Amino acid sequence: MLTFPSGILAAARTAMTGALFAVLATVLCAPANARPLDDVIASKVLKIAVYEDNAPFSWSIGGVAKGVDVDFGKALARELGVEAEFIVRMQGEEVDDDLRANIWKGPLTGGGVGDIMLHVPTDRELAMRNKEAVIGNPYFLETIALAIHPKRVPKDATFDLFKTEKVGVKFGTVSDYFLMTFEKGALINNVAHHLKGSKGVEEFLKGETAALMGVRSEIEGHFHEAGASAEFITPAMDGIFRTQWVVGTAVDEKSRDLSYAIGAAIEKLRASGEMTKIFAKYGVTFLPPPES
Amino acid sequence: MKGLKWLATASAFALTVCAVPALADVKIEDIVNDAATTNDVVSNGLGPQGQRYSTLEAINKDNVANLVPAWAMSLGGEKMRGQETQPLVRDGVMYITGSYSRMWAIDVKTGHEIWQYDHRLPEGILPCCDVINRGAAIYGDKVIFGTLDAKLVALNAKTGKVVWTKEIDDFKAGYSYTAAPLIVPTKAHGPLLLTGVSGGEFGVVGRVEGRKVDTGELVWSRPTIEGHMGTLNGKPSTMTGDKVNATWPGDLWKTGGGATWLGGTYDPDTGLAFFGAGNPGPWNSHMRPGDNKWSCARIAIDPEDGSIKWGYQTTPNDGWDFDGVNEVVSFDADGKKLAATADRNGFFYVLDRTNGAFQAAYPFVSKITWAKEIGKDGRPVYVDDNRPGDPKAGKDGKKGATVFAVPSFLGGKNWMPMAYSQQTKLFYVPSNEWGMDIWNEPVAYKKGAAYLGAGFTIKPIFDDHIGSLKAIDPLTGKIVWEAKNKAPLWGGVLTTASGLVFYGTPEGEFKALDATNGKELFSFNTGSGIVGSPITWEQDGEQMVSIVSGWGGAVPLWGGEVAKTVANLNQGGMVWTFKLPKKMAAN
Numbered sequence: 001m002l003t004f005p006s007g008i009l010a011a012a013r014t015a016m017t018g019a020l021f022a023v024l025a026t027v028l029c030a031p032a033n034a035r036p037l038d039d040v041i042a043s044k045v046l047k048i049a050v051y052e053d054n055a056p057f058s059w060s061i062g063g064v065a066k067g068v069d070v071d072f073g074k075a076l077a078r079e080l081g082v083e084a085e086f087i088v089r090m091q092g093e094e095v096d097d098d099l100r101a102n103i104w105k106g107p108l109t110g111g112g113v114g115d116i117m118l119h120v121p122t123d124r125e126l127a128m129r130n131k132e133a134v135i136g137n138p139y140f141l142e143t144i145a146l147a148i149h150p151k152r153v154p155k156d157a158t159f160d161l162f163k164t165e166k167v168g169v170k171f172g173t174v175s176d177y178f179l180m181t182f183e184k185g186a187l188i189n190n191v192a193h194h195l196k197g198s199k200g201v202e203e204f205l206k207g208e209t210a211a212l213m214g215v216r217s218e219i220e221g222h223f224h225e226a227g228a229s230a231e232f233i234t235p236a237m238d239g240i241f242r243t244q245w246v247v248g249t250a251v252d253e254k255s256r257d258l259s260y261a262i263g264a265a266i267e268k269l270r271a272s273g274e275m276t277k278i279f280a281k282y283g284v285t286f287l288p289p290p291e292s
Numbered sequence: 293m294k295g296l297k298w299l300a301t302a303s304a305f306a307l308t309v310c311a312v313p314a315l316a317d318v319k320i321e322d323i324v325n326d327a328a329t330t331n332d333v334v335s336n337g338l339g340p341q342g343q344r345y346s347t348l349e350a351i352n353k354d355n356v357a358n359l360v361p362a363w364a365m366s367l368g369g370e371k372m373r374g375q376e377t378q379p380l381v382r383d384g385v386m387y388i389t390g391s392y393s394r395m396w397a398i399d400v401k402t403g404h405e406i407w408q409y410d411h412r413l414p415e416g417i418l419p420c421c422d423v424i425n426r427g428a429a430i431y432g433d434k435v436i437f438g439t440l441d442a443k444l445v446a447l448n449a450k451t452g453k454v455v456w457t458k459e460i461d462d463f464k465a466g467y468s469y470t471a472a473p474l475i476v477p478t479k480a481h482g483p484l485l486l487t488g489v490s491g492g493e494f495g496v497v498g499r500v501e502g503r504k505v506d507t508g509e510l511v512w513s514r515p516t517i518e519g520h521m522g523t524l525n526g527k528p529s530t531m532t533g534d535k536v537n538a539t540w541p542g543d544l545w546k547t548g549g550g551a552t553w554l555g556g557t558y559d560p561d562t563g564l565a566f567f568g569a570g571n572p573g574p575w576n577s578h579m580r581p582g583d584n585k586w587s588c589a590r591i592a593i594d595p596e597d598g599s600i601k602w603g604y605q606t607t608p609n610d611g612w613d614f615d616g617v618n619e620v621v622s623f624d625a626d627g628k629k630l631a632a633t634a635d636r637n638g639f640f641y642v643l644d645r646t647n648g649a650f651q652a653a654y655p656f657v658s659k660i661t662w663a664k665e666i667g668k669d670g671r672p673v674y675v676d677d678n679r680p681g682d683p684k685a686g687k688d689g690k691k692g693a694t695v696f697a698v699p700s701f702l703g704g705k706n707w708m709p710m711a712y713s714q715q716t717k718l719f720y721v722p723s724n725e726w727g728m729d730i731w732n733e734p735v736a737y738k739k740g741a742a743y744l745g746a747g748f749t750i751k752p753i754f755d756d757h758i759g760s761l762k763a764i765d766p767l768t769g770k771i772v773w774e775a776k777n778k779a780p781l782w783g784g785v786l787t788t789a790s791g792l793v794f795y796g797t798p799e800g801e802f803k804a805l806d807a808t809n810g811k812e813l814f815s816f817n818t819g820s821g822i823v824g825s826p827i828t829w830e831q832d833g834e835q836m837v838s839i840v841s842g843w844g845g846a847v848p849l850w851g852g853e854v855a856k857t858v859a860n861l862n863q864g865g866m867v868w869t870f871k872l873p874k875k876m877a878a879n
Contacts, residue, residue, distance in 0.1 A: 051739050052464060090464055092418045093494075094745070095737040101418055108423050109392070109440065111416030119740035126737060142741065171495040171547040172574040174735060174742045180542070180579045181684055188542040195495050195547060215741055239684060241735050242742045 034104070034252030035115050037261050046080060048073040049087045049102035049114030055197070056221025056282040057119055060088040068221075069118040071278045072139070072269075076116075079265035087114045095120060096130055104132040104252050115251065115258060122248040122289075134256055137263045138248040138289035139275070144175055144240065145216040147223070147230040152210040158235050162187045165210035168200045169193060175213045178240040198222050217284045224283020246289040315383045315450055317432045320483045323475050324560045330830045333381045336427050336472035337709065338827060340558035341622040344711035344786050346828045350835035351872060352790035356804045356814045359870040362836065363403025367394070367865030374424040374844025375865050376707075378472065378784060378825035381838075382430060387449070388840055388867060389425040389472075393439035397452060400831055403869065407452030411439045419468045420491065421846040426555070426707070427472030427825075431483055431505045438469030438487060444508055458508035460501070466491045471555030476565055476595045478502075481511050484595055486565055488552025494738065495547035495574075500556070500567045500591075502598055512598030516569040517548035518585045524597050532586065532600060539583040539608075549573040550587040554617040554707055561629055562646055564592040564601055566620035568633075575746040576692070576732045577611030578682035584609055588616035590633060592648060602648030606635045608671065611679045612662055612730060613701035613746070620645075621719070623712050625767060632766050634710055634721045636703030639666055642766050654769025656762055657704035657723050659753055662697050680730045680746070691733055698727035700750045702780075702846070709825055711785040711793070716807045718763045718772055720793050722781040725753045725760055726854065750854050758857060761785070761795055763810060773810035779857040782847050784825025786837075794837060796822025798847060798858055802839050802868065820864025823847070838869045 040046055050058035050069045058067040065086040077084035089111070092098050101107045102117045120126075120135050127135040148157070152165060159182055169176045171193045179191045192209050194200040201222035204212040212219055216232060223230045237243055251259045269275045270288065279286035318334050326332070327339025330348050338344050351359065367375065371392040380387045385406060386398040393411035398404065419440050428437040434455055436446045441463035446455045461467035467489060474486040484502040498516040503509060512524045518533030518540065537545050550569035558565045572580060572587035588607040591600050607614040614637040622631045622645055631645035638660040642651040650670030662679070663672035681693030702724065710721040729749040736745025752758050759777030764770070779798035786794040791807045798821040804814035821843030828837045842865040847858055 054739050057740075087416070089416050090418060090466060091739045093420060093738070095740065097418065098739075101416070107416045107418055109413050109415060109417050109419075121737045121740060121742075123735075123737065172738075172743050174744065176574070177576065177579060177683075177744050180544075181682075185541065185581075191542050193495075193543055193547050195493055218741075241683070241690065245742055247740055 033113065034254035035258070036255050037257040040082060040115050040258055041080065044082045045085050046077040046082045046116065047085050047087060047114040048077070049089060049117040051119060052088045052090045054119070056217065056224065056284055058088060068279055068282050068284060071281065072275070073118060075269055075274060075278065076262055076265050079268060080261060087111065095126060099130050099133045099250055103250050113252070115255065116262060117250045119247050120250040122246045132253055133250045134253050134259050135250045136248055136259055137266055138246040139266050140217070140247050141244055141287040141289045142247060143216045143234070143244040143287065144214065144237070144242070145219070145232040145234050147204060147212040147219050148233055149207065149210050150231055153233070155233055157233065159187065162190050162211070164190070166190045166192050166208065168203055168209040168212040170197060170200060170214050171195055173214065174240060174242050178237060179213065198225070201226060220284045221282055315385065315433070318382060318430050320431070320475070320477045323431065324477060332383070333379065333827045333829050334430050336378055336429070336474065336555070337557060337619070338786070340474065340476065340560065342557035342619050342709065343621055343623065343714070344709060344784065344825070345713055345788070346786065347789045348828055348830060348835045349788065349790040350830075351788070351792065351828070351837065353792065353806055353813060355872055356792055358872055359804070359814055359816070359837065360873055362869045362871045364869070365398055365403045365405065365867045367391075367396070367842065367867070371423070372842060372865040373863040374422040374823065375840045375842030376424040376426045376783075376823050376845055377840050378427040379827050379838050379840065379867070380428060380430050380435070381827065381829050382449075384831065385449070386838065386867070387428055387430060387435050389428050389437050390840075390865060391423045391425065391842065391844065393425060393441070395428060395435065395437055395447065395452070397449065398867065400836065400869065403867070409447055409452045411445060413439070414441055414463060417441055417463055417468070418466070419470075422844050422849070424845050425470050429473040429475045429485065431475045434505070436473055436485060436505070438471065438473060440468045440470070442467035442469050442491070444469070444473065444485070444487065444503070446508060456508045458503065460487065460489055461492060465493050471553060474556050474558055474565065475505060476558045478595045480596050484511060486556055486595065488555055488567060490551060490553030492551065495549065497548055498551040498569050500552050500593055500598070502595055514593055514598040514600065516550035516552060516586050516591065517545055519545040522598050529597060530599055539585045541580055541582060544580050547573060548584065548587060552617065554619065557620055557622065558595075559622040559631070559645055561622070563594065564645065565595050566590055566592055566631065568615070568617035568620070570615040570617055571610050571613050574744050575613070576682065576744055577609050577679065580609070582609060588614055590616060590620050592645070604641070604643055604648045604650065604670070606633075606639070606641065607637050612637070612697050614703065618703070618705060618707070619709050621710065621712055623766070625717065630766070632712070632719060634705040634719070634723070636699065636701070636705065637662065637672075638699045638704035640719070640721065640764055640766070640769065641666070652769065654764070656721055656764055656771065657699055657725050657760070659698050659727070661727070680732050683732050692731050694729050694731040696727055697730050698753065699724070700726045700728035701730070701748060702726065702750065706782065708782055708823070709784040711787040713787040713807055715789050715791060716763070717765070718807070719766055720785045720787055720807070721762045721764055722783065722785055722795060723760045723762055724758050724780045726758050726780070727751055727753055749852055752853055758854065759797065761793070761805070761810075763807070775805055775810045775812070779861075780847060780854065782823040782845055786826040786828060788828060794826045794828070794839070796824065796826070796839055796841065798822065798843065798861055800841065800843075800861070802826070802841070816870070818868050819866060821858075821861045834871050836869055836871050838867060841866045841868060
């Protein structure tokens with residue numbers, strides 16, 4: 001299974017990649033309830049799809065949505081003059097699956113689509129193969145970095161250090177691939193894998209690892225949650241496939257005017273400094289996307 | 293007249309409801325001996341060994357063409373899709389599961405519903421591969437099945453009311469359950485309900501669990517991946533494998549995958565339960581040199597304590613997504629206790645089921661590319677050039693070399709169960725002939741973050757067909773006959789002592805073939821694609837055959853050229869039951 005990495009990827013696992021799934025589903029499925037800007041304004045509600053279990057950006061406790069993306073979504077709705085309503089939804093196998101479930105088709109098990117989805121990578125290939133969605137409005141730059149224990153890892157350290165010191169990393173990520181294949185596997189025995197970011201931070205804070213490599217925002221968020229602060233370094237990472245990527249929003253391709261209005265709102269939130277404040281509340285350094 | 297007719301129907305319905313309660317409790321002996329008894333079907337596989345073989349002979353090669361529907365029942369509602377179930381029958385009542393975690397009890401004489409259970413599913417859950425269910429288990433006065441939100445639900449067989457519910461795992465983390473549970477006898481704990489797990493976060497380790505049938509209480513748990521500790525009676529028991537990371541680099545065993553999403557079979561002769569484990573993580577096999585046990589493998593578990601008695605790996609160091617979950621079917625030949633399994637990877641394996649010793653493996657689909665053969669030591673002789681390349685070694689340093697691999701990751705055979713005839717000594721394997729372009733990609737996105745990915749494009753190998761039902765001699769590997777089908781096959785097979793093979797096609801035809809030569813003797817259009825498994829049993833002296841029809845499952849999710857073969861199929865949900873007209877049966 002593809003993802004069925006278990007499957008799953010399991011079952012049916014019969015599984016399939018999101019890309020293929022999306023292509024066919026277009027043909028087979030009834031159109032979703034895409035809402036252009038006028039409908040959103042008339043209904044006085046902006047339905048915002050965010051990820052479950054994606055701290056510091058979004059998660060839910062007792063049905064209440066929390067996190068950076070939730071505060072950001074509320075600010076967007078306010079700028080449009082409407083209320084924010086959140087669909088906090090589990091992830092599919094890949095973002096392609098999430099676009100289908102959250103934006104243009106909805107899950108088979110009901111629950112419907114959002115008007116807008118947050119935290120979608122503004123990756124050209126992703127956008128190309130998901131033509132039912134419009135991906136855009138970059139609002140944050142995700143970067144790969146290493147949180148370090150300064151006594152064990154000098155600021156000018158290179159990855160050679162992890163031939164003798166342990167480094168934590170989330171399983172299956174680009175950082176993981178980089179570490180596991182560094183110098184043909186020279187670091188393998190010192191790479192400590194985890195599935196959840198919170199677990200990686202916990203192991204780091206206990207001193208089980210000298211450094212923690214991964215998405216900077218996620219690491220910052222978990223540190224903040226644990227009442228700690230992180231010191232980061234970004235040594236040269238030759239051969240890694242992505243050291244940074246930009247996240248933005250997605251809407252149904254029939255709701256382009258909504259996407260433009262969201263874009264204008266983001267401009268305002270950045271100019272006023274509100275973006276920086278929202279991120280800071282969760283311990284995350286706001287990094288604006290590079291001007292394109 | 294109309295009114296009268298309505299009244300007549302209504303009263304007939306009321307009568308059936310009153311007539312039903314002659315239900316006797318299903319005993320563990322009934323399950324163990326299910327293959328030998330013709331008046332009921334109380335296990336998935338028509339016997340826990342999974343042979344799907346019936347000794348009934350009333351419907352035979354001469355009269356099967358005369359089969360007519362006795363009744364049909366719609367599964368109703370707006371949820372008409374993906375009916376992958378196998379019915380159970382006991383004391384004149386049929387139990388079926390349906391899409392969206394639903395279950396029904398049906399009067400087998402009339403086709404009238406006795407009760408329906410609709411599991412309340414949380415909104416917005418995202419099961420990977422359609423909203424299917426593959427069947428229930430029955431024991432005592434309970435019928436038990438798994439749900440898309442990863443729960444086990446035990447219902448009172450008479451009333452359809454919930455007796456107990458247990459969570460296999462957290463659906464919010466992506467878990468679900470779609471396989472038919474397996475009930476096996478144990479001396480230590482009485483009958484146990486055995487299940488695997490499906491779904492779960494990327495990297496989660498698969499496991500098999502044994503529970504008390506009466507309460508759902510967990511007795512033991514057995515992880516599939518080397519280095520993980522099992523539990524027995526709430527305490528740590530034994531570790532899977534001999535050593536923590538004998539076949540994994542670094543600590544990758546911790547996140548090794550090996551999901552057990554297809555459930556298992558049980559062999560009363562050896563007292564072993566056989567389960568399969570899915571692929572290892574991550575995708576890129578270059579990142580995890582080693583065999584990566586027991587991913588892509590079959591394991592034999594002692595149900596008394598959940599220990600592994602033997603394991604056999606079909607695709608060590610998998611790089612093609614060849615899940616090792618396909619069913620293990622026990623059979624005896626040459627005076628030996630054997631077991632066979634037709635793997636995703638395109639090879640049909642024969643093992644000694646007492647110890648897992650490799651006997652033989654034969655290709656059962658055409659043009660396999662990833663391995664030259666399975667060597668005498670039971671290990672694949674890999675074609676190194678057919679392993680998807682490492683992105684780092686790629687020309688542009690971005691994408692690994694693309695290879696065209698056969699079979700595709702959907703397998704020479706997927707979940708749909710094969711059958712073994714004690715009469716012809718042949719296996720009947722629902723196979724598919726397709727390949728895939730596959731490559732390792734440096735970046736896919738999960739939850740908005742960059743991960744390692746893999747890309748696939750599935751392609752047919754032949755112009756005129758993908759599906760192929762094959763009759764295979766397990767002792768020689770000879771393919772005795774083949775029945776081609778345009779669309780990929782996705783439903784199970786049944787065979788009978790009268791020399792018949794029953795199966796359905798995505799095009800909606802329910803067919804009976806001559807077991808010796810594959811000649812088509814009967815075909816009936818059920819109105820929607822068939823992805824379920826047929827059964828047969830004897831009811832009041834008449835042989836009955838049932839199949840649930842209803843297009844869906846993972847098949848319609850495929851793109852590309854494969855999609856063309858299934859693009860115009862309509863969804864559905866209908867139980868069909870056939871028999872011979874009385875005067876025909878008497879002949």
